[in-house]
Amino acid sequence: MDSTTPATAGGFEPRITAFVCNWCTYTGADLAGTSRLQMASNVRIIRLPCTGRIDPMFITKAFERGADGIIVSGCHPADCHYNAGNYHARRRFAIFRELMDFLGVDPSRITFSWVSASEGAKWRDVVNDAVTRVRALGPFTAYRNMVVVQATAPKSSSPEHAGEGEGLPMQSLAADGVAPGASKEVTA
Amino acid sequence: MARIGVFVCHCGENIGRTVDCHAVAEGCKDVPGVVHSVDYKYMCSDPGQQMVKKAIEEKGLTGVVVAACSPHMHEKTFRRAAAGAGLNAFLCEMANVREHCSWIHEDREKATVKAIDITRTIIEKVKHNVPLSTIRIPVTRRALVIGGGIAGIQAALDIADGGREVILVEKGPSIGGHMSQLSETFPTLDCSQCILTPRMVEVYQHPRIKLYAYSEVESVEGYIGNFKVTVRRKARSVDEEKCNGCGACTQVCPNKKIPSEFDCGLGKRTAIYVPFPQAVPNLPTVDRNKCLLFMNRAKGRPDTCKKCAEACEKGAIDFDQQDRLITEDVGAIVVATGYQLYTIGKDQPKDNLKGYGEYGYGTIPDVIDGLQFERLASASGPTSGKILRPSDGKVPKRIVFLQCIGSRDPQKGMEYCSKICCMYVAKHTMLYHHKVHDGVATVFYMDIRAAGKGYEEFSRRAIEEEGAQYIRGRVSRMWREGDVIKILGFDTLEGEPIEMDADMVVLATAMRPQPGIDVLAQKLSVSYDQHGFINEAHPKLRPVETNTAGIYVAGACQAPRDIPDAVAMASATASKVLGLFANEMLEREPTVARVDEGTCAGCFHCERVCAYGAVEHKDIKDRAGNVVRVIAYVNPGVCQGCGTCEATCPSKSVELQGFTDEQIWSEIQALGV
Amino acid sequence: MTKIGYFPGCSLHGLSREYEESLKAIVAGLDTELVEVDDWSCCGASSAHGTSHLLAVTLPARNLAIAESQGLPEVLAPCAACYARLASARHEIEGDTDLAGHVNRILVRDFKNTVKVRSILEVLKGQVATIKAKATNPLKDLKVACYYGCLLVRPVEVTGGYDDPEDPSSMEDICKAAGAVPVKWNRRLDCCGGGMSMSRTGSVVRLSAAILKDAKAAGADAVVVACPMCHSNLDFRQKAMQQRGAWEGDMPVLFLTQVVGLSMGIDPKTLGMGRHFVSTNSVMARTAGTGSGAGTGTNKATAVAGEVG
Amino acid sequence: MGSHEHSRNHSGPEPLAARVQRMTGLNPACCYQCGKCSAGCPMAAETTLRPHDVMRLVARDRLDKLADADGLWLCLTCETCTSRCPNGCDPARTMDALREIFATGKDGKPPKAISAFHKSFLAQVRAHGRLFEMGLIMSYKLGGGPMFADVTTTPSVLARGKLGLAPHNVKGLDEVRRIFDACAAVAAEEEGR
Ligand SMILES: Cc1cc2nc3c(=O)[nH]c(=O)nc-3n(C[C@H](O)[C@H](O)[C@H](O)COP(=O)(O)OP(=O)(O)OC[C@H]3O[C@@H](n4cnc5c(N)ncnc54)[C@H](O)[C@@H]3O)c2cc1C
Ligand SMILES: Cc1cc2nc3c(=O)[nH]c(=O)nc-3n(C[C@H](O)[C@H](O)[C@H](O)COP(=O)(O)OP(=O)(O)OC[C@H]3O[C@@H](n4cnc5c(N)ncnc54)[C@H](O)[C@@H]3O)c2cc1C
Numbered sequence A: 001m002d003s004t005t006p007a008t009a010g011g012f013e014p015r016i017t018a019f020v021c022n023w024c025t026y027t028g029a030d031l032a033g034t035s036r037l038q039m040a041s042n043v044r045i046i047r048l049p050c051t052g053r054i055d056p057m058f059i060t061k062a063f064e065r066g067a068d069g070i071i072v073s074g075c076h077p078a079d080c081h082y083n084a085g086n087y088h089a090r091r092r093f094a095i096f097r098e099l100m101d102f103l104g105v106d107p108s109r110i111t112f113s114w115v116s117a118s119e120g121a122k123w124r125d126v127v128n129d130a131v132t133r134v135r136a137l138g139p140f141t142a143y144r145n146m147v148v149v150q151a152t153a154p155k156s157s158s159p160e161h162a163g164e165g166e167g168l169p170m171q172s173l174a175a176d177g178v179a180p181g182a183s184k185e186v187t188a
Numbered sequence B: 001m002a003r004i005g006v007f008v009c010h011c012g013e014n015i016g017r018t019v020d021c022h023a024v025a026e027g028c029k030d031v032p033g034v035v036h037s038v039d040y041k042y043m044c045s046d047p048g049q050q051m052v053k054k055a056i057e058e059k060g061l062t063g064v065v066v067a068a069c070s071p072h073m074h075e076k077t078f079r080r081a082a083a084g085a086g087l088n089a090f091l092c093e094m095a096n097v098r099e100h101c102s103w104i105h106e107d108r109e110k111a112t113v114k115a116i117d118i119t120r121t122i123i124e125k126v127k128h129n130v131p132l133s134t135i136r137i138p139v140t141r142r143a144l145v146i147g148g149g150i151a152g153i154q155a156a157l158d159i160a161d162g163g164r165e166v167i168l169v170e171k172g173p174s175i176g177g178h179m180s181q182l183s184e185t186f187p188t189l190d191c192s193q194c195i196l197t198p199r200m201v202e203v204y205q206h207p208r209i210k211l212y213a214y215s216e217v218e219s220v221e222g223y224i225g226n227f228k229v230t231v232r233r234k235a236r237s238v239d240e241e242k243c244n245g246c247g248a249c250t251q252v253c254p255n256k257k258i259p260s261e262f263d264c265g266l267g268k269r270t271a272i273y274v275p276f277p278q279a280v281p282n283l284p285t286v287d288r289n290k291c292l293l294f295m296n297r298a299k300g301r302p303d304t305c306k307k308c309a310e311a312c313e314k315g316a317i318d319f320d321q322q323d324r325l326i327t328e329d330v331g332a333i334v335v336a337t338g339y340q341l342y343t344i345g346k347d348q349p350k351d352n353l354k355g356y357g358e359y360g361y362g363t364i365p366d367v368i369d370g371l372q373f374e375r376l377a378s379a380s381g382p383t384s385g386k387i388l389r390p391s392d393g394k395v396p397k398r399i400v401f402l403q404c405i406g407s408r409d410p411q412k413g414m415e416y417c418s419k420i421c422c423m424y425v426a427k428h429t430m431l432y433h434h435k436v437h438d439g440v441a442t443v444f445y446m447d448i449r450a451a452g453k454g455y456e457e458f459s460r461r462a463i464e465e466e467g468a469q470y471i472r473g474r475v476s477r478m479w480r481e482g483d484v485i486k487i488l489g490f491d492t493l494e495g496e497p498i499e500m501d502a503d504m505v506v507l508a509t510a511m512r513p514q515p516g517i518d519v520l521a522q523k524l525s526v527s528y529d530q531h532g533f534i535n536e537a538h539p540k541l542r543p544v545e546t547n548t549a550g551i552y553v554a555g556a557c558q559a560p561r562d563i564p565d566a567v568a569m570a571s572a573t574a575s576k577v578l579g580l581f582a583n584e585m586l587e588r589e590p591t592v593a594r595v596d597e598g599t600c601a602g603c604f605h606c607e608r609v610c611a612y613g614a615v616e617h618k619d620i621k622d623r624a625g626n627v628v629r630v631i632a633y634v635n636p637g638v639c640q641g642c643g644t645c646e647a648t649c650p651s652k653s654v655e656l657q658g659f660t661d662e663q664i665w666s667e668i669q670a671l672g673v
Numbered sequence C: 001m002t003k004i005g006y007f008p009g010c011s012l013h014g015l016s017r018e019y020e021e022s023l024k025a026i027v028a029g030l031d032t033e034l035v036e037v038d039d040w041s042c043c044g045a046s047s048a049h050g051t052s053h054l055l056a057v058t059l060p061a062r063n064l065a066i067a068e069s070q071g072l073p074e075v076l077a078p079c080a081a082c083y084a085r086l087a088s089a090r091h092e093i094e095g096d097t098d099l100a101g102h103v104n105r106i107l108v109r110d111f112k113n114t115v116k117v118r119s120i121l122e123v124l125k126g127q128v129a130t131i132k133a134k135a136t137n138p139l140k141d142l143k144v145a146c147y148y149g150c151l152l153v154r155p156v157e158v159t160g161g162y163d164d165p166e167d168p169s170s171m172e173d174i175c176k177a178a179g180a181v182p183v184k185w186n187r188r189l190d191c192c193g194g195g196m197s198m199s200r201t202g203s204v205v206r207l208s209a210a211i212l213k214d215a216k217a218a219g220a221d222a223v224v225v226a227c228p229m230c231h232s233n234l235d236f237r238q239k240a241m242q243q244r245g246a247w248e249g250d251m252p253v254l255f256l257t258q259v260v261g262l263s264m265g266i267d268p269k270t271l272g273m274g275r276h277f278v279s280t281n282s283v284m285a286r287t288a289g290t291g292s293g294a295g296t297g298t299n300k301a302t303a304v305a306g307e308v309g
Numbered sequence D: 001m002g003s004h005e006h007s008r009n010h011s012g013p014e015p016l017a018a019r020v021q022r023m024t025g026l027n028p029a030c031c032y033q034c035g036k037c038s039a040g041c042p043m044a045a046e047t048t049l050r051p052h053d054v055m056r057l058v059a060r061d062r063l064d065k066l067a068d069a070d071g072l073w074l075c076l077t078c079e080t081c082t083s084r085c086p087n088g089c090d091p092a093r094t095m096d097a098l099r100e101i102f103a104t105g106k107d108g109k110p111p112k113a114i115s116a117f118h119k120s121f122l123a124q125v126r127a128h129g130r131l132f133e134m135g136l137i138m139s140y141k142l143g144g145g146p147m148f149a150d151v152t153t154t155p156s157v158l159a160r161g162k163l164g165l166a167p168h169n170v171k172g173l174d175e176v177r178r179i180f181d182a183c184a185a186v187a188a189e190e191e192g193r
């Protein structure tokens, strides 16, 4: 019954941030808990009302803050609690993926999935698969280094200014002319 | 500076077995802003809640984090406790260390580290929480019902009987809808008029129902509890106050050859007419497209005919009457606009449906549809209930019914099953058998769908006791030879082609929403499917609500429905409306979006992604009152709090309260190394 | 002068040469020039269709490719069977990039599939006003049964829906413009037996006789067709029908182009009226006295018939 | 394309429905056996397998039953079934595909008269680029068609100037032959499946 992914002794343990919607995946994860489904402990969940709320910049921010992998999970396409929020999210992420690709982030560090409130076991599998995959990829440093090099605003890493625009990594990239077009598309 | 209190729960052994709760409490102590951090066996117990309250009061906490079970379990409990101690409820959050930690891990050390992470994340979030108050919206406790078929009638009566005022808007001259056209109704074969007419009269006489017949909804503004509706009262050319319904006018009108809509073209009416004798309101209407006087006026000629006006002793006829626009405030809306039948004819303006040439395109006069058959079978119909065929008035001895015409036909018609036709065809064969004893009724069907209480028994009765011949297979083509209709079909059970002669053919044509439903749905900003049927909010759990709060749906405008379904839905909408009206104010979670007026660029990306139509335009004016800028405004009554707009806004000018960028950034920040 | 590509197809150069003769005779009057597809080859007809799908698409595609290289935006295929093969090849290549690639590789041509395929009904329908204006010899009392058969108006996916597949009207409209009176009848869209004329004569006799009987019952003086195959089954096979007792009487079967040509007062010989198996003299007699050259028309027709048959 | 490749990886032969779907892009499972196709089929009175039967047998993987029957070969490709099918099943196209499968001769054979006709016809087209009708009649009769059933009518055909006695070859004959050969190669490949 224990399906915790075995950690390579003393080896690298990835840190994974999960952005999940309140109605489907968060509740599915609750169900995994009430069903006592064992899984890897590497994932930290951030609860949002809907995947439609997820700004792709959250992902870049999480990478910057040391995440080695990301999970984005919400309701199944036709089941969105808010009708269409996940549809908008999917559109955004399609563009976002291209951007990540452009930046050289291995797309398999980011897991997109649909987990409904009744899919506790699926949530466990999503978590374990992501951990296994990212563990194999090793620590993610490229982006962090890149941001450190390119950041124009040094305060970007201090918690007090976390929410402020000028500290956002993407904007620092845009300011360097790396991806202004892309960043526009992301929000369009 | 924040003063946060952290309360770590053991949940007996549930958390404590895997997570070192004391260590979690200790581990949070050094987080900047945390002034109190403790652990306890059962936080949700009364002593547990008292601990929270006491700490708020004694330590002057500005935020509370309870590290315990899922917020879906006890968020409300602890928010209530915090509020009890004078702290704004929305400054209290839960860190889920049970479902998302202790229950899914065994390694105590790792679980404890994770529990600390989870708690610290929420601590950072709470630092950015601001006091919010539940949104309270006033509710206008009157309802609008659109459509006066059986569904609309039932909804109006139930709401009015529940003590609230109702405005019933019907576009036709009379209420009653399609049910008033039916002869007898399955599965009990009771007379449609007999059960419907009393309800229509009740509507008319109800002190709390205001009936606007011959009227349409012009525009709708506002949101749940606060709709402003403009109704166009079309000019009947008859003064309602003066007319006493004597009918003298209709007797004298010289234009008597107009096909009657009520009789589906099988009977005739005059230009000034009452659609049927039991009409409610029992007032005549001048059909301005057919009245000689108006036809002359349209050509710029002087009025000639005024026979109706001359016959009217009350002087009720008013040829110069104009449409009137009336505005009503309501808190809830029920849509009950019903259905139409798929027209077999070739001419379907503005419709991409092609019709069915192989069945005679309505060019063979004795090929009729189900509603026409209802009129023939109805005692009050054009033939006084005798089954006579339209072409020559003879009694058809061989009648053939074709099921699924236009339904279950993704190629030319609708892919869906119209749900009621199997039943009404069975009914039609019985009515026919009762009236033409020596006649033979044959039905071409694909499946018999009779899934209701007493339905299967009913359709079997048609076959076993009333002699209907059921042939499984679709018909390919029909044509007329002399005065018989030739039918080319196939019996898939026998495996043989069939060429059959019929005297009359009845097509069970598909049910579709009323024309114009799309325009109405757009006015109401409710969604509809590709066929025009109004979408329910959830097919199982919210079947009579629409996606727009405060707007409900009943009857055949939501999907093909029979009378029992339509009435059940109508009563369900009434209970929803009365539930909404039970309070003077509407309370809602404050998780709604807010626009920063200073930075909003007015690009309205947010408006485009909002599935609820919550984003409105707001004019920013200068001192002289000139509009200088148009920006977005999120109506808190309508916003459902999905946050899609916030993720979309290019200038980060719209924020979802409770899930602001700042809050989420801090959570991500807290996860950092 | 409008120019339109022209794919005659094998039948118009063989068994149904009067179809081509009459077509060529009328287009001049309609201000239209036919530009024949260079070195066209057979569309494959029902034999390719019944043997290999790829062949059934590629054979027509060769002709479309040639037309394309001639710069022709559209091609008229007067034979209903050729029309169906060409139009459906066009339709299938358009909807299937794999197939398109396959076809292009076999043809070794840079074929973009830009050529529209038009039926004779589609082309003449657009000329109804001109036909009416040019009908100096309108076929006033001639009652005609317009026969569409299978392939002229369906399936709509292939035809593009220029006419209703279940209740078409274009042939009637054209005949009316020529002064004839279309009758209402029931078997306009029934199959005559198509390409089974030789291999299964019995079926053709059964199906075609039913069509003729219905036309006769509706009071038609002649059946009008726009397909060599239909013509052959309904005209040439009348003798077989009679021999097998399936049909009595003689029903003239005219090509639509002949109907239009007669109304324009074109010499019946030029229209190939004498090539039919069932004499068209009764039709000539019917049109007698309507137009200017009516008397001579009758004589000519008789002469032609006598000369040939 | 991908899905059938996938299905072929399973052991055992490709099911007929999948094979037809691969060839036609149509899903035989769409047919709900309403019989409208057969009701309108002009050959329904003569055949034992009507279009709806054919659709059913395809869905049920009954190549054996299809091979035994005449239905496929009597189809006139009149498209009545296709244009009236409520589900867009296209029985006519499905039958094309089946004929193509059988034309290889591996799974069953078309009736002699009909295959003789088609063979003769295509032979003429391959030889001349166009149909040489006189040649067709000759080779059809020689190749197994009913002997001189039409002999009484042929002279009058000639008399009416309707049949040419000599073939007319197209210039691009090479290309026409290439088309035939390429299609035959594809058919052979299909047979090898
Ligand atoms: C041939 C036939 C036989 C049937 N027999 C039976 C039977 O035996 N038993 C049974 O249970 N059911 C039967 N039914 C089904 C029955 O007719 C429906 O279930 C029922 O009428 C649905 O009621 P409704 O109020 O939803 O819609 P409707 O009866 O269609 O009423 C809708 C009303 O809304 C009005 N309206 C439409 N648009 C607007 C607008 N924009 N603004 C204002 N007003 C508008 C219309 O004028 C109409 O009065 C039969 C149906 C058919 C076709
Ligand atoms: C195999 C199967 C699959 C199904 N799948 C679907 C599906 O996919 N989608 C769908 O919409 N529907 C489905 N259904 C139907 C669905 O289960 C029912 O529609 C639904 O459960 C009915 O709910 P209910 O509340 O009316 O009855 P129930 O679910 O039966 O609830 C009745 C409750 O009342 C209690 N009770 C009974 N008697 C008493 C008493 N005397 N005093 C106190 N309590 C009492 C019972 O203990 C029970 O808890 C399915 C049904 C079956 C059998």
Ligand code: SF4
Binding pocket: B009, B010, B011, B012, B014, B015, B041, B042, B043, B044, B045, B068, B069, B070, B073, B074, B098
């Ligand atoms: S607050 Fe939650 S975790 Fe704590 S005792 Fe109660 S149920 Fe258990």
Ligand code: SF4
Binding pocket: B238, B242, B243, B244, B245, B246, B247, B248, B249, B250, B284, B311, B312, B313, B314, B315, B316, B317
């Ligand atoms: S005659 Fe006058 S009072 Fe009587 S029904 Fe007509 S309008 Fe009304």
Ligand code: SF4
Binding pocket: B252, B253, B254, B255, B271, B272, B286, B290, B291, B292, B293, B294, B305, B306, B307, B308, B309
């Ligand atoms: S004015 Fe004349 S035509 Fe018009 S409604 Fe009155 S009586 Fe009828």
Ligand code: SF4
Binding pocket: B403, B404, B405, B407, B408, B416, B417, B418, B419, B420, B421, B422, B423, B447, B448, B449, B508
């Ligand atoms: S209810 Fe019956 S007749 Fe109507 S569409 Fe469904 S199966 Fe066909």
Ligand code: SF4
Binding pocket: B595, B599, B600, B601, B602, B603, B604, B605, B606, B607, B631, B632, B648, B649, B650, B651, B652, B653, B654
């Ligand atoms: S998306 Fe942002 S900037 Fe644009 S209108 Fe909405 S709130 Fe204003």
Ligand code: SF4
Binding pocket: B592, B593, B609, B610, B611, B612, B613, B614, B615, B634, B638, B639, B640, B641, B642, B643, B644, B645, B646, B656
């Ligand atoms: S939060 Fe969602 S519902 Fe509210 S305004 Fe934004 S998009 Fe619309």
Ligand code: SF4
Binding pocket: D030, D031, D032, D033, D034, D035, D036, D037, D038, D051, D052, D055, D081, D084, D085, D086, D087, D088, D089, D090, D091
């Ligand atoms: S192929 Fe079409 S018409 Fe024929 S039985 Fe199937 S669904 Fe009906």
Ligand code: SF4
Binding pocket: D037, D040, D041, D042, D043, D044, D051, D074, D075, D076, D077, D078, D079, D080, D081, D082, D091, D092, D095
């Ligand atoms: S195409 Fe073939 S199967 Fe279809 S209706 Fe015509 S003859 Fe019958």
